[in-house]
Amino acid sequence: MQETCKTLKAADLEKLEEICARRGADQGAVIPILQDIQEVFGYLSEDAVNFAADRLEMPRSHFYGVATFYAQFHLRPRGRNVVTACTGTTCHVKGSENLISILGRELGIPEGQDTSPDMNYTLEKINCVGACSIAPVIIINNGVHSKMNADKITKEVIKLKGADDGKQRGKD
Amino acid sequence: MENNGEKIEIKVCMGTGGIAAGGQEVLDAFKGLLGQAGIAARLDKNCASHKVGCRGFCSRDVLVDVIIDERRTTYQYIKPDMVARIVEEHIIGGSPVSEWEVQEDYHTFHDRQVKVVLSDCGEIDPEDIDAYIDGGGYGSARKALTTMTPEEIIEIVKKSGIRGRGGAGFPTGVKWEVARKQPPKTSQDKNLKYIICNADEGDPGAFMDRAVIEGNPHAVLEGMLVAAYAVGAEEGYIYIRAEYGLAIERLKIAIRQARERNLLGKNVLGTGLDFDVKVKAGAGAFVCGEETALIASIEGQRGMPRAKPPFPVVSGLWGRPTVINNVETLANIPYIIRRGADWFASLGTERSKGTKVFALTGKVRNTGLIEVPMGISMRDIIFSIGGGIEGGKKFKAVQTGGPSGGCIPEHLIDAKVCYENLVRLGAIVGSGSMIVLDEDDCMVHVAKYFLNFTQTESCGKCVPCRVGTKRLYEILDRITRGEGRESDLALLEKLSKDVKSASLCGLGQTAPNPVLSTLQYFRHEYEAHIFEKKCPAKACKALITYRIREEFCKGCGACMRVCPAGAISGRKKTPHTLNTAICIKCGSCFDICRFKAVTKE
Ligand SMILES: Cc1cc2nc3c(=O)[nH]c(=O)nc-3n(C[C@H](O)[C@H](O)[C@H](O)COP(=O)(O)O)c2cc1C
Numbered sequence: 001m002q003e004t005c006k007t008l009k010a011a012d013l014e015k016l017e018e019i020c021a022r023r024g025a026d027q028g029a030v031i032p033i034l035q036d037i038q039e040v041f042g043y044l045s046e047d048a049v050n051f052a053a054d055r056l057e058m059p060r061s062h063f064y065g066v067a068t069f070y071a072q073f074h075l076r077p078r079g080r081n082v083v084t085a086c087t088g089t090t091c092h093v094k095g096s097e098n099l100i101s102i103l104g105r106e107l108g109i110p111e112g113q114d115t116s117p118d119m120n121y122t123l124e125k126i127n128c129v130g131a132c133s134i135a136p137v138i139i140i141n142n143g144v145h146s147k148m149n150a151d152k153i154t155k156e157v158i159k160l161k162g163a164d165d166g167k168q169r170g171k172d
Numbered sequence: 173m174e175n176n177g178e179k180i181e182i183k184v185c186m187g188t189g190g191i192a193a194g195g196q197e198v199l200d201a202f203k204g205l206l207g208q209a210g211i212a213a214r215l216d217k218n219c220a221s222h223k224v225g226c227r228g229f230c231s232r233d234v235l236v237d238v239i240i241d242e243r244r245t246t247y248q249y250i251k252p253d254m255v256a257r258i259v260e261e262h263i264i265g266g267s268p269v270s271e272w273e274v275q276e277d278y279h280t281f282h283d284r285q286v287k288v289v290l291s292d293c294g295e296i297d298p299e300d301i302d303a304y305i306d307g308g309g310y311g312s313a314r315k316a317l318t319t320m321t322p323e324e325i326i327e328i329v330k331k332s333g334i335r336g337r338g339g340a341g342f343p344t345g346v347k348w349e350v351a352r353k354q355p356p357k358t359s360q361d362k363n364l365k366y367i368i369c370n371a372d373e374g375d376p377g378a379f380m381d382r383a384v385i386e387g388n389p390h391a392v393l394e395g396m397l398v399a400a401y402a403v404g405a406e407e408g409y410i411y412i413r414a415e416y417g418l419a420i421e422r423l424k425i426a427i428r429q430a431r432e433r434n435l436l437g438k439n440v441l442g443t444g445l446d447f448d449v450k451v452k453a454g455a456g457a458f459v460c461g462e463e464t465a466l467i468a469s470i471e472g473q474r475g476m477p478r479a480k481p482p483f484p485v486v487s488g489l490w491g492r493p494t495v496i497n498n499v500e501t502l503a504n505i506p507y508i509i510r511r512g513a514d515w516f517a518s519l520g521t522e523r524s525k526g527t528k529v530f531a532l533t534g535k536v537r538n539t540g541l542i543e544v545p546m547g548i549s550m551r552d553i554i555f556s557i558g559g560g561i562e563g564g565k566k567f568k569a570v571q572t573g574g575p576s577g578g579c580i581p582e583h584l585i586d587a588k589v590c591y592e593n594l595v596r597l598g599a600i601v602g603s604g605s606m607i608v609l610d611e612d613d614c615m616v617h618v619a620k621y622f623l624n625f626t627q628t629e630s631c632g633k634c635v636p637c638r639v640g641t642k643r644l645y646e647i648l649d650r651i652t653r654g655e656g657r658e659s660d661l662a663l664l665e666k667l668s669k670d671v672k673s674a675s676l677c678g679l680g681q682t683a684p685n686p687v688l689s690t691l692q693y694f695r696h697e698y699e700a701h702i703f704e705k706k707c708p709a710k711a712c713k714a715l716i717t718y719r720i721r722e723e724f725c726k727g728c729g730a731c732m733r734v735c736p737a738g739a740i741s742g743r744k745k746t747p748h749t750l751n752t753a754i755c756i757k758c759g760s761c762f763d764i765c766r767f768k769a770v771t772k773e
Pocket residue numbers: 335336337338339340341342344370371372373374375458459460461462463464496497498499501502603677678679
């Protein structure tokens with residue numbers, strides 16, 4: 001336990017402690033704890049997962065086994081903006097494949113990966129958002145965009161990039 | 173105009189579809205304008221505006237009902253800036269804005285439907301328990317818990333004939349009865365039992381359960397409460413997809429409100445029954461919709477199915493007897509208790525009772541959520557309710573049951589929709605997705621899509637499923653690329669049979685269905701890909717070529733601007749040329765050309 005604590009910042013440790021305390025220590029808490037960690041930190045870092053496993057006195061391998069089984073969990077950091085494309089059946093027959101290739105290109109995401117090298121954008125795929133009657137659906141940072149087409153998605157990307165540049169400048 | 177206390181109600185659709193279309197902004201606009209300048213006060217009216225869940229016709233969102241003294245006007249495609257005129261002319265002036273009202277097709281969409289589970293969806297505010305109670309909600313639970321024995325309830329549920337809506341169609345009353353009869357394991361055993369509501373809804377093209385929860389979460393809770401009493405359970409779980417943020421939020425609100433009213437928690441309604449419900453968010457694995465995998469997931473394990481028996485009703489969550497029911501199954505229960513087994517059994521067919529909610533989507537004009545009596549014909553669903561095919565295209569098939577299902581081709585369109593019938597035709601009722609396909613959809617490609625899905629989602633526990641779905645996918649993939657072999661069709665059939673018979677759980681056992689079904693009805697499409705290297709629907713990229721017909725090209729440059737590959741060149745007002753060597757076949761130029769100069773062959 002000591003070794004992981006060293007690499008984690010005090011503030012992060014506190015958050016992890018809080019999550020573990022809230023979720024309890026039984027077997028059924030494993031997934032909720034991983035979900036909370038991801039919610040707070042954006043992804044599952046090795047240190048955070050190890051900390052939780054040690055804290056619950058369960059083998060670390062069990063936590064990794066669970067984390068790698070479920071598609072929801074990310075073991076690597078993600079971009080600051082997350083664009084999620086629905087690949088459900090309805091969106092698929094309504095042309096989502098094409099939208100995804102446009103998004104990949106416009107957001108600068110290298111072939112076979114999901115995040116742009118500058119960590120600005122992550123492009124994710126998801127099996128049905130449950131809004132199939134307004135397919136195809138793209139989610140940009142939690143906002144649902146319906147009935148998309150090549151033209152609309154290109155405009156949304158331009159908007160997103162503009163907003164993101166603004167945010168970045170605001171920080172400096 | 174005289175205003176002698178007339179009643180005005182404004183309902184704004186705010187399911188996921190409604191919110192995406194701007195439902196919150198529309199509701200805010202109404203609230204703002206009605207509050208402003210004291211319109212509500214000046215008119216001295218009993219005026220309320222609130223959100224409601226999905227009323228099915230999401231493609232027309234934002235839908236708004238303005239109800240003045242029971243006279244209902246429904247508006248479609250409402251944007252916030254349209255609200256002022258509705259308030260001005262309709263609410264104050266008394267004459268509806270007719271050009272924004274829904275048209276004939278809104279009514280044909282609803283006419284053939286019979287709403288039971290959805291009867292309150294789109295009518296009541298899902299975040300207000302009183303709205304549900306005022307319409308009779310929780311009356312069934314009260315009646316059941318205070319005046320009926322568990323055995324009597326089970327009898328009613330059995331007699332109603334309701335079968336599970338999660339896919340398998342197992343009789344719900346029988347399931348409850350088996351769970352009820354499980355004896356304590358030892359003399360000290362407290363005989364704990366569980367109720368689990370399956371809201372994993374993994375079929376990619378389905379949103380029935382999401383809409384039910386978003387539109388009327390209390391019906392699900394009430395169904396669980398009745399089930400808990402009938403079975404003797406003290407704890408319930410709702411296992412819901414993590415992606416369903418709004419549904420999770422509304423469930424949590426509903427649970428909190430139900431606890432406040434002593435409809436959940438200790439000593440429910442003073443009857444001595446303890447029952448509480450927890451929400452468990454899934455983590456993105458389709459296989460977790462399978463009941464034993466779902467239980468493993470709640471227990472914090474990798475969500476892998478196990479062999480049955482023992483069935484969950486005997487040994488489920490933490491090894492205890494567990495009833496797992498689908499959202500829609502449970503949401504039917506309050507209505508069955510309220511209106512009786514005979515009423516429910518009078519709907520539907522001999523062996524498929526009641527109604528079924530379907531997500532009607534794809535290439536159909538009116539997409540949305542529909543509830544129809546079992547036994548209705550596919551034609552009625554697609555052509556009456558759905559209004560036929562979008563854009564004047566030709567109907568090809570309807571895919572039901574998602575990755576476990578199959579398709580119904582045009583010549584079988586008069587088939588009646590019920591459990592037995594669809595299975596006989598090689599499709600299934602499944603959880604309720606219905607995806608309409610038209611002449612532009614390639615059936616080999618559709619099969620490939622589903623096999624790609626199942627091979628990704630296979631948990632990997634058994635070899636026939638893990639490897640078999642991958643092989644099936646590879647064969648389909650090469651066929652769509654024009655590299656299919658003569659022997660491939662026989663191979664697909666043999667492999668499909670092997671995977672079906674040797675897999676452990678329903679995922680593997682049904683994964684080949686989309687292949688078998690398309691082979692049965694659309695063998696000629698497979699053959700065209702293999703022998704003529706042609707995709708009859710012109711959907712498979714590897715088998716099509718885009719060209720510009722010089723004689724039609726006006727040189728407007730639209731295609732050149734959209735082409736992501738820089739494959740089109742040409743000077744303004746002179747015919748453009750398309751370099752097929754660098755074209756990535758995205759189809760953008762084909763879609764954008766107004767002069768039909770771009771061809772796809
Ligand atoms: C791969 C697979 C996925 C499933 N997904 C779901 C689902 O998303 N929702 C559901 O209610 N049932 C699903 N089922 C069926 C459940 O195992 C179970 O039969 C059902 O929840 C029982 O409820 P019911 O009797 O009310 O239908 C799935 C089954 C399999 C094999």
